[in-house]
Amino acid sequence: MKALLLADFGAPYYPAIREEHPDLELVEAYSNEDILSKISDAEAVFGYLTDKQFQAAKNLKWIQTLDAGMEGLFNAVPEIADTDVLVTNARGAGAPMIGEHGVTLMLALARQLPRFWADKSNRKWDQDGALEVVEYLGNKTCGIIGLGKSGKEIGWRAKALGMTVIAVDEQPVDGDPIVEDVWGLSKLNDLLEQSDYVVVTAPYTAKNAGMIGEAELSRMKSSARLVVTSRGRLVDHDALVNALNSGGIAGAGLDTTVAEPLPADNELWDLPNVIITPHIAGNSEKAHLDERTVDIFAENLRRYVSGHPLINVVDKQLQY
Known part of the structure; x- marks a missing residue:
């Protein structure tokens, strides 16, 4: 069996995988030309393919992608949905982070x-004003939209802080012992009405945009x-800005936005009740995330060769 290894960050870990599978042909290929020259007889791929590369893969049976989000693959190779090629992803690699x-x-x-960061910059000690705005999370409700691996990682941490945790998910999910209730999407409005913090961790698809x-x-x-x-595209941008400006909701913490990078003139930058981080929630020390991603491929490779x-x-x- 031949597997093509397209992720260059995995290079430090590939020798151990080769040692574990001496009978497999594990081939590294990082440039488009190199991939095209080696992919025709590859049975498995660790990484992403372009449409041209996919068309050249005459023997392909399995793709292991590098992330949890799948729009990159399906946008590049939409026809893969109608083939027998098995697709697995790296869901869970960044979930603890x-x-x-x-x-x-x-x-x-x-x-x-x-x-308080702004007060520090202004050398301002405002204890009286601060006492009026700080809140306690322990008696609040956290509502999670999408109780996958990332949702569960948020959920048990929120519960450890004393929060009541509820969730909705499109698929049947066992939330025990983290979540008080896991409902179907038909009860999304109930979750929104009950929650003090609504956390969006659902995967993005064209169907659930906005x-x-x-x-x-x-x-x-x-x-x-x-x-x-x-994914920021799960939230309607204009509706969110209006709700934040009008006091419809008290604030937002956004690691992902509709447009990325978020344009410098976007109104979200100027809202004092918004925290923005640049889509790094799933990241940590690079080696840590790289190793977790390769570990998922290594586990699936063991399963694949053993049936x-x-x-x-x-x-x-x-x-x-």
């Missing part, structure tokens, strides 16, 4: 850290905050 980052955004909003729009934001408490760690079911299999019709 997303868990930390999501809760960090909630804590920063509750404890008003942007305000799923949090004006009507959904209007269901939220005026004291509630929205945290987005998966066992793979983990992180992507539903190509749902595209996640």
Whole structure:
């Protein structure tokens, strides 16, 4: 069996995989020309393909991608959805980091850290004013939209802080012991109405773009905050800006936005009740994330050669 290794960050880890599978032909290829010259007889690929590369892969049976989000592959190779090629992703590699980052955004909003950073810059000690705005998370409700691996990592951390955690998910999900209730998407409005912090961790597909729009934001408490760690396109940008400006919701913590990079003239930059981070929730020390991503491929490679079911299999019709 021949597997093409396209992820150059995996180079330090490939020798150990070769040692584990001495009978496999594990070939590194990093340039387009190199990939095209070697892919025709490859049975498996670790990385992403262009449409031209996919067309040249005459023997391809399995692709292991490098991220949890799948729009990159399906946008580049839309026809893959109608083939028998098995697709798996790296779902979970960045989940613990997303868990930390999501809760960090909630804590920063509750404890008003942007305000105090501004006060520090102005050498301003405003204890009386601060006492009126800081909040306690422990008696609040965290509502998670999309209880996958990242959602669960946020959920147990929120529960550890004393929060009540509820969730909705398109698929049946067992939330025990983290979540009080996991509902179907039909109860999204109930989650929005009950939550003090609404956390969006659902995967993006063309079908759920803008799923949090004006009507959904209007269901939220005026004291509630929205945290987005998966894809900014799940939230209608104009509706969010209007809700933040009008006091419809109290604030937002955004690791992802509709447009990335967020243009310098975008109105979100100027809103004092918004925290923005540049789509890094799933990242950490580079070697740590790289190793976790390669580990998922290595585990699936073991399963593939032994004929066992793979983990992180992507539903190509749902595209996640």
